[in-house]
Amino acid sequence: MHRYRSHTCGELRASDVESDVRLSGWLHNRRDLGGILFIDLRDHYGITQLVARPGTPAYEALDKLSKESTVRVDGKVVSRGTENVNPDLPTGEIEVEVGEVELLGAAAPLPFTINTEDGVNEERRLEYRFLDLRRERMHKNIMLRTAVISAIRHKMTALGFNEMATPILSATSPEGARDFVVPSRLNPGKFYALPQAPQQFKQLLMISGFDRYFQIAPCFRDEDARADRSPGEFYQLDVEMSFVEQEDVFQPIEKLMTELFEEFGGGRHVTSPFPRIPFREAMLKYGSDKPDLRAQLELVDITDVFEGSEFKAFAGKHVRALAVPDVSAQPRKFFDQLGDFAVSLGAKGLAWVRVAEDGSLTGPIAKFLTEENVAELTKRLSLAAGHAVFFGAGEFDEVSKIMGAVRVEAAKRAGHFEENVFRFCWIVDFPMYEKDEETGKIDFSHNPFSMPQGGLEALQTQDPLDILGWQYDIVCNGVELSSGAIRNHEPEIMLKAFEIAGYDRDTVEEQFAGMLRAFRFGAPPHGGIAPGVDRIVMLLADEPNIRETIAFPLNGNAQDLMMGAPTELEEARLKELHLSVRKPQPK
Structure with a gap:
């Protein structure tokens, strides 16, 4: 027989009853039931229950050992009997009556328990990561x-x-x-x-x-x-x-x-094919360039509805609305908690209205809305009785961030969130450049080495802020998994792209000498992702x-x-x- 084991701790089945076996592993748990000692022995492959009877050398040895000690045991496989089968274990039909025990490695007192998911702090877990990984x-x-x-x-x-x-x-x-x-x-x-x-x-x-x-x-x-x-x-x-x-x-x-x-x-469903969503559309509809599409709600830009409005909270600001259906049964607490959530993200508050049975709007800001506002909102948001509308107003980026998070939170709270699914999407058509609000300087917005859509002609003739790049992200359930791009493989296009962002030719030639030298020896069009x-x-x-x-x-x-x-x-x-x-x- 092998020095340490004839079987693993996840291998034995009812067909092995009456076999003599040798197992090695960690002492996972121990229970003394009426004088009989039951041990859960664990290795990489699973758990096998051991039995040690009073008065035997095996009982004396196992009773003294601390949890997480490593042992080798020899014994005979026996049936647990129908009434004692553990359906949660692949080895649950059998146990091993231990005849001999060898201590392979004694365990010091544990800094935290291994066989339960107790609330030990992360720093402690990382300090003893070799123990944490046994869980x-x-x-x-x-x-x-x-x-x-x-x-x-x-x-x-x-x-x-x-x-x-x-x-x-x-x-x-x-x-x-x-x-x-x-x-x-x-x-x-x-x-x-x-x-x-x-x-x-x-x-x-x-x-x-x-x-x-x-x-x-x-x-x-x-x-x-x-x-x-x-x-x-x-x-x-x-x-x-x-x-x-x-x-x-x-x-x-x-x-x-x-x-x-x-x-x-x-078993979670994967939605396919993955939709292609332009960056600007993603920011308007979802408030994020990594949208969680499990939330079945969308934001609507209604800035123009309030242009020239006397309602100071919205006047002269970017305004985004979120219509949430089927909230007629929701208590006031639903609205207050969403407001608190928005405030936790930096908002001053969260304006809202409800749609009554007759189509009129009620709520804290309803009195500030004109008939024209109500008519346009009803049309634009396809409002019906039982809807609620939440509003965010401010700078574009700020409103996008806050209302994007409110969109997901409202969907979860109102039952418009899809569980047990992976919803992927591609975010495409990223702007090649952006303007620094403080300095007014044009700089790259995403990936400086991507090919601009329209190539050299676009760089020479278009407003830099209108130029899009062949750049893309893949997103799943609100998590960005990667960015990628079709690469800029032509030296003159690359030099012009960097020139627009304020880099002179000599600087680019010096910093990217290796790449530019390679591009000048017949570079193929290429692209990738990671x-x-x-x-x-x-x-x-x-x-x-x-x-x-x-x-x-x-x-x-x-x-x-x-x-x-x-x-x-x-x-x-x-x-x-x-x-x-x-x-x-x-x-």
């Missing part, structure tokens, strides 16, 4: 991640893509976030940068003649944490394709996402925080509490790297 939910999340990545590789290969690796040590890149830098021992005073993304390398692969590339790529950005963004490092499905237009990129990625979420989504693996798993696992899907994440301050990183370097090591440390002075 069923976390173990399941990490195995889901493993299965998803394996499926991605298989599906991408089947779609004709080739997996290739790109460098980890590279040059600093103006991707938008801060680089993590690595000092060079052999080149004093110079630094490598860890890649924020393999963007330039994957484009260079296309220029090198490779047609369909993908990589499960580690990316490194020195940026703050969010619920859907891990500080430090993350992984993305990096994709690039040659001789393609926008729809050519959409087709394989949409197929991949549909299959992936159908396979691992736990869905975030961590976010995909977060959605599939139905976890609110991305760190719950990563085996060893950093905390919100970009610290590894388990390994103690980041650390200080000894003086000898600093000298070898030609570095000196200048710490910030205390304030």
Whole structure:
């Protein structure tokens, strides 16, 4: 028999009754029922119940061991009997009567329980992450991640893509976030940068003649944490394709996402095909460029209805309305709570009216609305008895943010929110440029390396704020999974695009010398995208925080509490790297 096990803890069934077996695992739980000791033994594959009877060496050994100790046991498989079957366990028809026990690793007192999801704080969990990962939910999340990545590789290969690796040590890149830098021992005073993304390398692969590339790529950005963004490092499905237009990129990625979420989504429906929503339409209808389409309500721009109005709350402002049907039975608390929600987002309040049976409007601001206002709102919003209308007024961006969130919250509270579904969409036609409100300067709004729609002619003849880029995002349930673009592969178009944003030719030639040099040797039209693996798993696992899907994440301050990183370097090591440390002075 094998030194440690003949079977795993998830393997034994009724057909194994009377077999002599050897199991190894962790002491998950222990119960003493009438003098008989019942042990749940756990390994990667599952749980098997052990039985130890009083007066036996096995009883004496197991009774003294602390939970989470690792043991090897020998015993005989017996039937639990029909009345004692545990239907929640694959091994629930049997148990193992233990004859011999070997302690493989004793466990110290635990900082938190493993066999229950108690409310231990995240810092503690991250400090003892190796214990946290023993919990069923976390173990399941990490195995889901493993299965998803394996499926991605298989599906991408089947779609004709080739997996290739790109460098980890590279040059600093103006991707938008801060680089993590690595000092060079052999080149004093110079630094490598860890890649924020393999963007330039994957484009260079296309220029090198490779047609369909993908990589499960580690990316490194020195940026703050969010619920859907891990500080430090993350992984993305990096994709690039040659001789393609926008729809050519959409087709394989949409197929991949549909299959992936159908396979691992736990029976939740995946809506397909994914709608294409222009950026400006998304901002007007949903108040966001990452709309949650499970909320079956839309915003309506009614700014023109109140132009010249004497109602000061709306006059001269951008006004958005949200009509919510079937709220006649809702109490006043429904309206007050939505108002409180809007205030929590920075609004001064949330104006609203109800539609009465006769079609008239009632509520706090009804008296300020003229007959013409009421008629136009009824027509524009298709109002009927039982509707409520919520209004937001202010600057465009502010109103979009607040009313976009109110749209989702109102849908949830009023029963217009679709559960157990993955609703994807493509956001397309992003503006190429935007104006800085403070300086008036024209700058790139999204991705400076994307091809402008209309090419060089558009850059030369159109108002920069009217130019759209061949840029796109894929969004699922209000979570942006990735951005992508058809790349600007023509040097003169790239130089002109940067000139409009205030970059002179020499600066661009210097900062992007490698890419421009490559573009001048016959670059193919190409484009790509990079869905975030961590976010995909977060959605599939139905976890609110991305760190719950990563085996060893950093905390919100970009610290590894388990390994103690980041650390200080000894003086000898600093000298070898030609570095000196200048710490910030205390304030």
